[in-house]
């Protein structure tokens with residue numbers, strides 16, 4: 001899952017980036033509203049964490065523009081402490097959730113996980129796909145009750161496929177949502193990754209649709 005964090009204050013932004021990366025998300029940062037608007041238009045994010053007080057273009061305007069274009073990407077807004085006006089405006093503008101500053105990173109992680117699950121149409125913090133069970137918060141997986149030893153990257157692949165189960169996910173989409181942009185993998189690397197995960201959870205679980213991509217069965 002690729003998340004855009006829009007926050008102009010470095011200390012807060014870096015804490016959020018570190019927490020999200022540790023939780024297994026791919027994270028990009030924008031430092032002002034124009035940058036956020038540009039990135040949201042050029043990259044396909046799974047969610048946006050959006051500070052409202054931003055230079056150049058304020059967060060509310062970014063959010064209103066997204067919704068005016070009919071884009072339903074989940075957005076969590078960060079509001080100034082005690083500013084009920086910001087909360088009301090954020091929700092009116094189409095925010096999925098809000099978090100007043102200062103906040104605990106655990107709370108941001110829980111809310112982010114919740115909005116991502118709502119979008120995917122399920123509400124618990126774990127996913128059951130046939131005999132495969134994913135614990136989203138702990139980044140852990142079991143198969144028929146036995147722990148599956150997965151690397152962070154392998155878990156990200158499974159989680160992305162699980163969130164999108166029932167449809168074929170293209171290679172380029174997986175590269176964008178599962179890999180860190182800094183690493184620039186190619187489709188060969190992806191095939192190797194899929195093969196590795198198949199060995200761990202069973203070859204029949206991830207189906208290849210030739211020329212289209214992959215789908216999680218179950």
Ligand code: CA
Pocket residue numbers: 007008009051052053054
């Ligand atoms: Ca700010």
